[in-house]
Amino acid sequence: MAKGSTYKEVPKFYEDFEIGETRMTAGRTITEADIVMHAMHSGDWMPHHTDAEWCKTQPFKKPIAHGNATFSISTGLTIQGEPLNPHGMSYGYDKIRYPHPVYAGDTITVEVKVISKKDHPKSPDHGIVTEAKTTFNQNGDCVCYAEHAIYVEKKKT
Template identity: 55%
Template sequence: MDVMFVKKYYEEFEPDEKRKTKGRTITETDIVLHAGQSGDFFPHHMDEEWCKTQPFKQRIAHGTLIFTVAIGLTAELVNEVSMTYGYDRLRFIAPVFIGDTIHVNVTIKEKRDHKKPGMGLVTELVEVLNQHGRLVMLCEHLLLVHKKDS
């Protein structure tokens, strides 16, 4: 993946500004590796036969896997004057299956001053969609961003 480094200061963020990432297909290997790394071997992710008896009829990707991949997709743009402050309102809206391709839409939701001098807080709405345009996950990404005049 080509990564672009930028210096975008707090004052340069505009509400409703948008960007879209490339897509990434979720594989069985992704699910197996994530289960091993996280310790989450729930049958919803690992047991094909059991899943056939459940409403979705197939294995589903871990929500935490989709969160991780989605945030990774946004890392094609690295702002050298900001850092992640946290994530709020994380929701898993719909299942992601093996073979689904996800991409991320990022929209600047709001910005406000921060108590730390010379810094501002920018909130990005992170929307993860599958290949059918269906919303599968969303959250708010909080960025602590340097102000230009600091």
Template identity: 55%
Template sequence: MIVEQYFEDYEIGFTRRTMGRTITEADIVIHAGQTGDFFPHHMDAEWCATQDFKQRVAHGTLILSVGVGMTATTINPHAMSYGYDKVRFVKPVFIGDTITVEAKITEKRDHPKRATHGIVIEQVTVTKQTGEAALVCEHIYLVARRQATA
């Protein structure tokens, strides 16, 4: 779906929520193959059984990727991702956990060098089915203005 929003259209406090997605063993195996991260924390069930969590843990970067992907439901031709800040892996996600994502606009500001664009900050929280936050970060958008600032 295409949604055309300029910088001026974004409202602080606007919140989006996703449906759930269950993390599978296949997700972890595929992510390990894509990234080369075959650490035993993710891949070795027997070793993990001797550790604190007693089971394999999904890669934090997997949860970031899946969580961000879950929020990518529209295309805005006037905005693009400008990066992510303050990424924190708060709680582990295990095989069989179902995650949902909340994305809330928390800040708007001028771009320091581009009068034609502004910066929009979206607080992203990935939550497990237990209600615990698993990951938090700030998604930064570069968004075109209707009119350049002076």
């Protein structure tokens, strides 16, 4: 850890991850400001997200959060309060889906579950740990699902 860093480190090697281990995040309420700020950052001003009058004519009746905003906020929730693992880093995400809409006022939480481990094909000193990240709203509906691949160092033998 760098001198003066405030990050708490908890080393976790590839071998330390167990398939099936699960944790839940704290909740976070999505706001209208979240939706507008994401539209500003992304340039996505589609009426589904920003035109309340147009949304009244649609089945969902009111503006919905951008799927990738929900994904981004969900990702942030999974690292809040978690210690830094100096032996792993994000390798990417797969199978991102948004099965239910998210509205301003919805509170989301994320379940993180280790679903697989495999050797890295080009780096014998590392493996890939895959976590399923399932985001739920306050009603228990899945609003985002993604699989997160983590590039993790193996213990030295």
